[in-house]
Amino acid sequence: xxxxxxxxxxxxxxxxxxxxxxxxxxxxxxxxxxxxxxxxxxxxxxxxxxxxxxxxxxxxxxxxxxxxxxxxxxxxxxxxxxxxxxxxxxxxxxxxxxxxxxxxxxxxxxxxxx
Amino acid sequence: xxxxxxxxxxxxxxxxxxxxxxxxxxxxxxxxxxxxxxxxxxxxxxxxxxxxxxxxxxxxxxxxxxxxxxxxxxxxxxxxxxxxxxxxxxxxxxxxxxxxxxxxxxxxxxxxx
Numbered sequence: 001x002x003x004x005x006x007x008x009x010x011x012x013x014x015x016x017x018x019x020x021x022x023x024x025x026x027x028x029x030x031x032x033x034x035x036x037x038x039x040x041x042x043x044x045x046x047x048x049x050x051x052x053x054x055x056x057x058x059x060x061x062x063x064x065x066x067x068x069x070x071x072x073x074x075x076x077x078x079x080x081x082x083x084x085x086x087x088x089x090x091x092x093x094x095x096x097x098x099x100x101x102x103x104x105x106x107x108x109x110x111x112x113x114x
Numbered sequence: 115x116x117x118x119x120x121x122x123x124x125x126x127x128x129x130x131x132x133x134x135x136x137x138x139x140x141x142x143x144x145x146x147x148x149x150x151x152x153x154x155x156x157x158x159x160x161x162x163x164x165x166x167x168x169x170x171x172x173x174x175x176x177x178x179x180x181x182x183x184x185x186x187x188x189x190x191x192x193x194x195x196x197x198x199x200x201x202x203x204x205x206x207x208x209x210x211x212x213x214x215x216x217x218x219x220x221x222x223x224x225x226x227x
Contacts, residue, residue, distance in 0.1 A: 004157075031213045040123070042204065042219035050213050058214075090158065096213060101165070102148055103206075103215055105158040 003027070004106040006091050012112045019078040021109050023091030030096045032074035033103065034058075034066060037088040046089075049074055050096065081113045116141035118207050120218035127195050128226050135190040135221050137205035144210030147188040149179055150217075152202045161203075164188065175199070197227045 007022035025032065031050050035043040035058075045058030047066040055066050063085060067075045074093075078085055088110050092103040121136040139145065147164040162173025169181040179190045188205060202222050206215040 033214070035217075040219060042120075043217040045214065045216075048214055092158075094213070094215075101146055101208060102160050102163055104160075105150075107157045 004091055004093055004104050006089075006106040006109050008109050009107060010110050010112075012114060013078075013081050015082060015113055017078075017081045017113075019081050019111065019113075021076040021078075021089055021091075021111070023074045023076070023106055024072050025074075025091075025093040025104070026072065027093070027104070028071065029093035029104075030071075031094045032068065033092040033094075034064075034074065034076045035090040035092065036060065037090055037108070043090065046076065078111075081111075083113050085111065086113045087111060116207055116209060116216050118205055118216050118218040120203075120205055120221050122221045123219065124222045124224075126224045126226065129197055130194050131225075133190070133192040133195045133199070133223070135203055135205075135223075137188045137190065137218060139186050139188070139205075139207040139216075141186075141207060141209050146208040146210065146215075147179070147181060148206040148208070148215065149173065149177070149188070149190050150204045150206060152204070152220075154201070158204065161190070195223075195225045197225050199223060200225045 004025045033048045034046040049055045049068040065077045091106040094103045117140045119138045149161040150158045152158045164171045205218040208215040
């Protein structure tokens with residue numbers, strides 16, 4: 001089974017802190033994604049990466065950056081955390097080719113910024 | 115940009131009732147379609163997917179979905195729900211040739227025993 005592991009289930013950070021959310025997948029997937037999940041808004045794409053060191057902005061990239069130095073690891077960085085970034089953050093991965101193509105998700109990180 | 119609409123935001127049913135959750139998308143080309151489920155406290159997981167072929171797709175736990183190309187729809191159905199189906203359900207669309215799935219806003223389903 002594909003496993004997508006996010007480093008923390010719950011985080012509490014202070015306004016202005018730099019926050020790192022880590023995600024690792026074990027199935028050699030090319031694509032990795034960071035989504036933000038908020039009630040009533042569904043999943044909104046922050047950033048995605050289709051290869052090592054490659055990244056593309058999603059729908060809501062402001063206030064975030066990402067890093068993908070190795071194929072299996074995709075990090076989301078909040079440069080200066082703000083209270084409106086309190087949310088559930090979901091990491092996902094997928095293959096590019098083949099009949100699969102569905103996204104596999106991690107457990108999520110619930111971030112609270114105080 | 116493509117969009118995905120889920121018309122039912124909250125659905126409350128009694129056990130054994132039938133379920134249909136609507137999903138419409140705006141993209142006009144080839145699409146790959148997905149339904150995901152998120153049980154309370156758990157990660158999102160795939161219920162079923164459509165890539166090609168038979169437009170009636172069967173998934174896990176007795177769920178099925180029908181792709182109607184002319185209506186840009188991919189509605190999820192289950193003939194008889196159980197209390198354990200209480201969860202949030204998300205429809206997603208991935209245009210052919212794209213890496214990225216776009217998700218709907220989700221439908222919260224509560225099934226009363």
